Amino acid sequence: MRMDRKPHLTKKPADVKCQRVDDSMVPGLEDEATEVEHLLVEPQSEHVSVDGVFCFGKESIEKHFKTEDFSCAFDFGWKIGCGGLDSIHGRGGDDLKLEVLDGLLDEVDEVDDIHAAHDLSSACDDFLFDIKFPEKFSELDHVPHDISNLHNSSSESHSPGFSGSISVEGISESSFVIVQESNYKNSVLGEMVNYDLHHTFGSKCSCPDPVMETGRHSIEQDQGFVDSDDEKPLVSFILSNKKVKSSVEVRKGSTHLRQKRLRKPTRRYIEELSRNSIAGKKCLKVEPQEDFPQVPESQPRRGRPRKIVPKLEFESDCELSASESEEEERKRTKTSRTACDRRKHQRMWTLAEVIKLVEGIAHYGVGRWTDIKKLLFASSSYRTPVDLRDKWRNLLRSSSAHEQNMGELQVEANTKHNARMLPKTVVCRIRELATIHPYPKVRNLNFHLLIPTFHPNN
DNA sequence: GTTAGGG
DNA sequence: CCCTAAC
Numbered sequence: 001m002r003m004d005r006k007p008h009l010t011k012k013p014a015d016v017k018c019q020r021v022d023d024s025m026v027p028g029l030e031d032e033a034t035e036v037e038h039l040l041v042e043p044q045s046e047h048v049s050v051d052g053v054f055c056f057g058k059e060s061i062e063k064h065f066k067t068e069d070f071s072c073a074f075d076f077g078w079k080i081g082c083g084g085l086d087s088i089h090g091r092g093g094d095d096l097k098l099e100v101l102d103g104l105l106d107e108v109d110e111v112d113d114i115h116a117a118h119d120l121s122s123a124c125d126d127f128l129f130d131i132k133f134p135e136k137f138s139e140l141d142h143v144p145h146d147i148s149n150l151h152n153s154s155s156e157s158h159s160p161g162f163s164g165s166i167s168v169e170g171i172s173e174s175s176f177v178i179v180q181e182s183n184y185k186n187s188v189l190g191e192m193v194n195y196d197l198h199h200t201f202g203s204k205c206s207c208p209d210p211v212m213e214t215g216r217h218s219i220e221q222d223q224g225f226v227d228s229d230d231e232k233p234l235v236s237f238i239l240s241n242k243k244v245k246s247s248v249e250v251r252k253g254s255t256h257l258r259q260k261r262l263r264k265p266t267r268r269y270i271e272e273l274s275r276n277s278i279a280g281k282k283c284l285k286v287e288p289q290e291d292f293p294q295v296p297e298s299q300p301r302r303g304r305p306r307k308i309v310p311k312l313e314f315e316s317d318c319e320l321s322a323s324e325s326e327e328e329e330r331k332r333t334k335t336s337r338t339a340c341d342r343r344k345h346q347r348m349w350t351l352a353e354v355i356k357l358v359e360g361i362a363h364y365g366v367g368r369w370t371d372i373k374k375l376l377f378a379s380s381s382y383r384t385p386v387d388l389r390d391k392w393r394n395l396l397r398s399s400s401a402h403e404q405n406m407g408e409l410q411v412e413a414n415t416k417h418n419a420r421m422l423p424k425t426v427v428c429r430i431r432e433l434a435t436i437h438p439y440p441k442v443r444n445l446n447f448h449l450l451i452p453t454f455h456p457n458n
Numbered sequence: 459g460t461t462a463g464g465g
Numbered sequence: 466c467c468c469t470a471a472c
Contacts, residue, residue, distance in 0.1 A: 346466060370460065385460070390466070393463090439462095 347382050349391055354422065357388055357395075358429055366392065366437040396439055398422070399430040 360372030369385035
């Protein structure tokens with residue numbers, strides 16, 4: 001394998017970029033993978049070309065680090081380097097390789113489109129931007145807690161060194177092999193890099209998350225969350241980018257969770273939608289990025305009721321355009337959201353995001369949401385610290401439910417309640433972190449502290 | 459400005 | 466996801 005690929009290496013690294021665009025995608029990918037493999041095999045001689053290919057600036061101090069990070073990225077992203085390494089060490093990587101290549105060929109079409117559609121330089125920039133936080137991550141990378149709960153389905157088949165990056169953090173439910181801490185960290189880094197590669201390349205590589213890929217036999221088929229986790233966010237991403245009005249239709253069918261918010265596109269909604277399509281051009285300033293702005297405001301909210309709801313006159317006032325009326329209502333309710341409405345549309349949490357969140361909590365503990373956001377979710381502007389906290393809250397809830405249900409052997413009911421299951425390992429880690437960093441209940445404590453002041457003795 | 463808690 | 470109160 002290695003020798004076969006050697007001749008390809010004569011191609012200059014600087015050509016890789018061009019090949020990705022000019023050539024058909026399959027050879028381009030092969031060459032790319034070859035480069036990666038080469039990097040893996042002879043890292044000391046390839047540092048320069050890594051920088052050249054990916055436009056890394058000279059400001060990088062730890063090139064060695066970068067090379068490793070890249071190996072992570074490519075191992076996860078395209079997996080071919082993985083096969084190469086495995087074959088080098090002569091330990092059953094062939095099966096994996098074949099699977100990977102099959103998957104790769106399946107992905108070629110989509111990847112090709114993406115590459116063609118993207119300006120490569122900008123993609124590079126994005127890549128650079130995204131690649132930074134894993135470095136930072138590794139700088140403060142001491143994971144204070146026991147991470148040995150993470151299991152590796154195939155750790156024995158990998159060599160040390162790069163193997164950490166290759167051995168995707170285990171999802172296998174069958175074999176529980178303890179992963180060394182360093183390996184795990186590498187895997188997380190690589191995974192995050194890969195996650196951002198998804199973003200950089202349009203998040204449509206259709207290559208599933210690395211975790212899922214390794215655990216494909218166990219997770220994808222058994223629990224079937226891949227579709228709901230990875231595809232739906234993509235759909236919403238694409239739709240929101242295109243500002244397709246009809247996104248409602250797509251979103252409606254996406255998950256059960258969303259149905260709560262999006263159900264009942266009532267007649268009034270349809271009316272307002274049509275009105276908005278006319279008036280929206282006048283009032284572009286208001287909510288330029290709203291896909292379907294009217295629903296949440298004009299319909300009874302799911303959450304806490306607004307303080308003032310004088311809706312009758314509003315409803316009868318058909319002269320107002322939708323956006324105008326919305327603004328009117330805002331004035332009335334005096335909630336006065338900022339000019340650019342902060343309300344976002346739901347964006348499904350991908351498994352990679354969840355893992356990033358979990359890792360962030362492992363580093364910072366619970367409560368430092370802004371730190372976690374700045375460090376790990378810097379590139380995803382749609383995740384606010386509050387979102388992270390909410391997600392963690394939900395994760396705690398679902399993981400505890402998972403625990404209980406497992407005790408009662410009610411897996412079926414479990415999947416029913418938690419429509420979007422998490423891999424067992426992630427759930428384990430969440431529970432582990434939950435014990436280490438208990439979710440704060442400060443106010444209750446204060447409340448209890450206040451009670452004793454009411455001593456009957458005094 | 460950030461976080462906790464409730465919806 | 467959104468809102469509000471508390472810090």
